[in-house]
Amino acid sequence: MNQTRWTVLGAGSLGCLWGGYLNMAGMPVTLIHRHSVPAPDNLTLTPFQGNAEIPFQAELTTAKECPTESISQLIVATKAPDALDAVRGIAHALTPDAAILVLQNGMGAQQAIAEAFNDYAIIAACITDGAYRTSPGHVVHAGKGVSRIGALNEKGLQAEAAVLAQLQKMDLATEHCPDIYQALWNKLAINIAINGLTALDQCLNGELRVPARLARVKKLCQETEQVMRALQLSLPEEGLFYLAQSVIEGTAHNRSSMLQDTQKGKSTEIEYINGYLLDQAHTLGIDTPENQAVYDAVIARFH
Secondary structure, eight states, X not given: OOSSOEEXXXXXXXXXXXXXXXXHTXXXXXXXXXXXXXXXXXXXXXXXXXXXXXXXXXXXXXXXXXXTTOEEEEEEOSOGGGHHHXXXXXXXXXXXXXXXXXXXXXXXXXXXXXXXTTTSEEEEEEEOOEEEEEETTEEEEEEOOOEEEEESSHHHHHHHHHHHHHHTTSSSOEXXXXXXXXXXXXXXXXXXXXXXXXXXXXXXXXXXXXXXXXHXXXXXXXXXXXXXXXXXXXXXXXXXXXXXXXXXXXXXXXXXXXXXXXXXXXXXXGGGTHHHHHHHHHHHTOOOHHHHHHHHHHHHHHO
């Protein structure tokens, strides 16, 4: 396996963030952007709490321009609804031993890729860093978190140590996660509690602290807990609602990713957040009316 070059599929905020930090750590990077969008003139990354835009280098290309069997290490940094089709679009370029690292928000896109590309090493990252672009190719590392890395299939288990060793050279916190499914659910639970409501009310995370909104957060958390218990997943000792309140407090001035999507006129990832919970709840025979209400409202208004 090529131990240096990384190909990043998706030139949005996360793709540029990871591509930038990988390149700054001395690794060559290929950044795949949409063929319908012009390539950025240059690329910069503003590190967390930094003021300067630091240039980084990446080979810019499109999926159609990727040579056959040229990608041995792929980071999928698209939005969840686009992820599976995006990987299919560059499937011709994957080497037989390629490792695929998926960064998607919510749940469902990772599993779809793992199922469709099970012949490859599939590894997921559960990310809590925040980033946004000021313009195409220019990204700001806005919130420092940690990326938990864990395999989604057998080949992923064999490849994850080598992949993590490279990722840990970057100035982004990464760590091995032996139970990535649990980690993804933990993040999903918080997204369920926050994202849809901030999109519907067009408010910052901290504005969910008003009583009427907080009551809805509590209902969403209670429904998520029911589903997680039925799936025999672990829950925080103090409960999801307490944890959600802590996140709301700690990110009070933040705009959720779903709020940002709606303000840019983009479709949301609701199918992979509240929608994923609804699918699980339906299979388990659990009633989740608050999640259904949020899901229906977001679909009606923004899709």
